[in-house]
Amino acid sequence: MDFPRYHKEIVGDLLDGKFILATDAKFIELKNNADFYGKFFKETFEFYLDIKSDYAYLISEETMEMLSRDICIFIGLLCYELDKEGKNFLDEIQYAEFDSEMIDNLLDNSSYTDLIMNNNQLKNSEARKQFLGTLNRRNIIDRNSDKKFTFTPAYKVFMDFAKNFAKGKLATAGTEEDNE
Amino acid sequence: MRTEPRTILNFLSNYFDIIKELFDVQLKDGLVRKEDLNAILAEHDSDILNKLIEYKFFKKIADDYEIRPMYFKFLEFILSEFKPLLPETIEKYEHSITSLFKKIKEGINKDRNILLQRISDLNNEVRDFTEAVEKNTLRLIAETKELKSNVDKIDYREKVRKASFWIDYYITPLNTILDVSHANSITNRLLDISQYINIRRLNFDDELARQQFEKLYTFLVQTNDDLLRQSKILTNELLPLIERIRSESMILTGWIEFLKNPNKSETPFIPKSLRAYPYNNAMYFNSLEYVQQYMQNDDVYLEDPNLSASDKWIFNKEFYREQLMKELPMPNFFEWAGITLRGEYEDIETEKFFSLSTLLFEDDIELEFDPTADRQVIRTTEMNLRVPKIKIKRHGLS
Known part of the structure; x- marks a missing residue:
């Protein structure tokens, strides 16, 4: 199976609680594969991926963070x-x-x-x-x-x-x- | 006696500070009260009331005064400070413009002078209408920018109230009046008129009327451009600007509510930093090592040990007790236990060693040991036991 470019960095950054900004090359790759990453984070970690026009981040249901x-x-x-x-x-x-x-x-x-x-x-x-x-x-x-x-x-x-x-x-x- | 225009303008120029203050009062209150006038004149140490009346600047209303409309409009214009008109006031032009246009159409082949007068009146009405719109837009821009810069540091609630007021009573209705896509807007009515006038300016028989139609048409085209520009200012600048104030205040309300009790509020956001996420290097090698253990599976055969019940070692307490009693007094109990077991078996099994240790709890012996003394190590098959030296003697006998 082929993974998107920067896959490791995208997953690493998001799981580290980082925002990926539109100025970052990873953002375009993430946006182009929005469906895949949305499912990936949901199925693997129960996190929701939110991609806006100028940033993307993961949402956790852990409300007392x-x-x-x-x-x-x-x-x-x-x-x-x-x-x-x-x-x-x-x-x-x-x-x-x-x-x-x-x-x-x-x-x-x-x-x-x-x-x-x-x-x-x-x-x-x-x-x-x-x-x-x-x-x-x-x-x-x-x-x-x-x-x-x-x-x-x-x-x-x-x-x-x-x-x-x-x-x-x-x-x-x-x-x-x-x-x- | 008629006053020289230049004298009036010089007077306005010389006393402009007072004039401006009087204008501000009337802009705010609708007229200049006697006490306000006296206060302003006293402050400037000036007595120009007679001149103000002589030059027809003021009109007396009971004890108070009103700046005459021509002066007021002039000051509004030169100061760019307009009292905003309610959109319904502006809307009245729709009726006057529509009515004049209808009469022009009906009387197009009737009296020429009346037609010319109506064209001229329509021209004036359209001009008054566009001026009113322009004044309102300028005033609304000024009000909105003032709210945005918030020089007076007004409370955010007051800011929202003002923003909502300008949106609800002025900006939105004005936008409706100017909205081309709205069938009943004045802008649309003006477009209809300009289409009709466009035909007349080209094919009307009377040359003077044709020239008037031409003039009106040029004016209408320019007016349409102006209105479009005003509409764009409203849509592109004022509404977003004022919406932003509303949104900003909504956010602030949210923060104030949240800060009242932040620990009890849910903040469903970003996940914690996951240090051992499956993609870090250490995790990769650790997982690899773990998985590799199962890569090669050697066959393992398990056999049931052929043990019968008789093979199982049973602690013969009486036998060992007798042996112990024969050896008393004894300097080191655990040493004796080790030697005894080693004499019978090859290795000392932990289970057997512990079984023998239970003899220490027999009633007819007496124990004695030094807690500070070094401990000795007994090696069993499973472990090394560090045990104290325990002296044993018969109970009651030396």
């Missing part, structure tokens, strides 16, 4: 704090370059002190540095230098999550109101 949660907390806090400063956080995350000092500044002055202090990935500057390293390995951010980074299109997954979360909450609130 801690890293995903920490990433959500981090991006959620970032959006909240940027909005508080009167910035359009979507534009910022899509186009702006961040540096770790700015992140430290935002999180250290955040009103979500308890949440940050109790999170091992975000509690201090050193932990955040490690955490950004993880995000970089997973292709969620792109490090431009030791301290500076930009977000890759993978950030959209988390924005969709927040949007769906709001919809779910609004729907629940609506049902509650109806019941009252």
Whole structure:
């Protein structure tokens, strides 16, 4: 049986929880063999492969996975704090370059002190540095230098999550109101 | 006495700061209240009220004032600050334009002067209509950009409220008015008119009327282009921009809700990093080694051992107990057990050794051992046992 080009790297990256970006040569191969890989990951690992126009990643049904949660907390806090400063956080995350000092500044002055202090990935500057390293390995951010980074299109997954979360909450609130 | 136009323009120029403030007040409130006027004049330490009335800038309404429409429009135009018209206000042009067009068609062969007047009126109505649309688009762009840049740092909920307001009351209805694919849109009506006028400008008998039709036709073609451009601005720029504000706020709502209790919320995302996934090198070699064990299968024959019940060793406790009692006092119990078994069998079997060890629990003997002393090793067929030196003597006797 012939396997697609970069098969080993594609499977390796996705199973390592990495996002494969459209700028990566592997992405085209993955997209061209979307049916095969969709079935492959479903049958072998019970993972769902999601291929968007500019990135692809695996979805696990393991809902208590801690890293995903920490990433959500981090991006959620970032959006909240940027909005508080009167910035359009979507534009910022899509186009702006961040540096770790700015992140430290935002999180250290955040009103979500308890949440940050109790999170091992975000509690201090050193932990955040490690955490950004993880995000970089997973292709969620792109490090431009030791301290500076930009977000890759993978950030959209988390924005969709927040949007769906709001919809779910609004729907629940609506049902509650109806019941009252 | 009629005032010199240049004097009025100089006056507007000299007192433009006050004029601008008065304009802003009227833009916001619809008129300039007496107290607002006094406050503005006091702030600039100026008393120009008489001049404002003399130059017909103000019209007095009870105790308050209103900037006359011609000045107001002029200021709107030069400041590019327009009060947005509700789409239903703009829609009124549809009726006036349709009505004039109907009368032109009906009276096409009747009075020439009336026809010329109607053509001219239609021209004016179309121009007023396009100006109203243009003003609204400019105002909507300004409002949307202001919302987007959020210089006033307004709360995101307020931002959504404003965005929704502009979409629901202005942008969407205006888009419907301008939408060419919509059968009843004014744009479509103008296209019908321009087709009719196009024929008339070429074949109408009267030359002056033909020239008027020609002028109106050129104007309509240009208007259609303008409306198409406005429609494109609405569809391509304003709607996505304002939708983005809505979407942005939806995302923020989601994050705020999520951050309230992140540990209790489901985040069904990316899988954990799988260190031992089937494609890493170590896994490959490990699997190969494992599989290779089964590559060559040697035949293995299992035979039932020919053992009968009588062959099975049975611990004859009484026999060994007697032997033990004969040897007492004994300096090292386990050594004796080892020697005894080795005297009878070739190897010391663990089972037999443990069986003999049970003699230690007999009642009529007394045990003594030093826990700090070195232990000795007894080798059995299955294991090496490290055992202490246990002295034994008869119970009660030295």
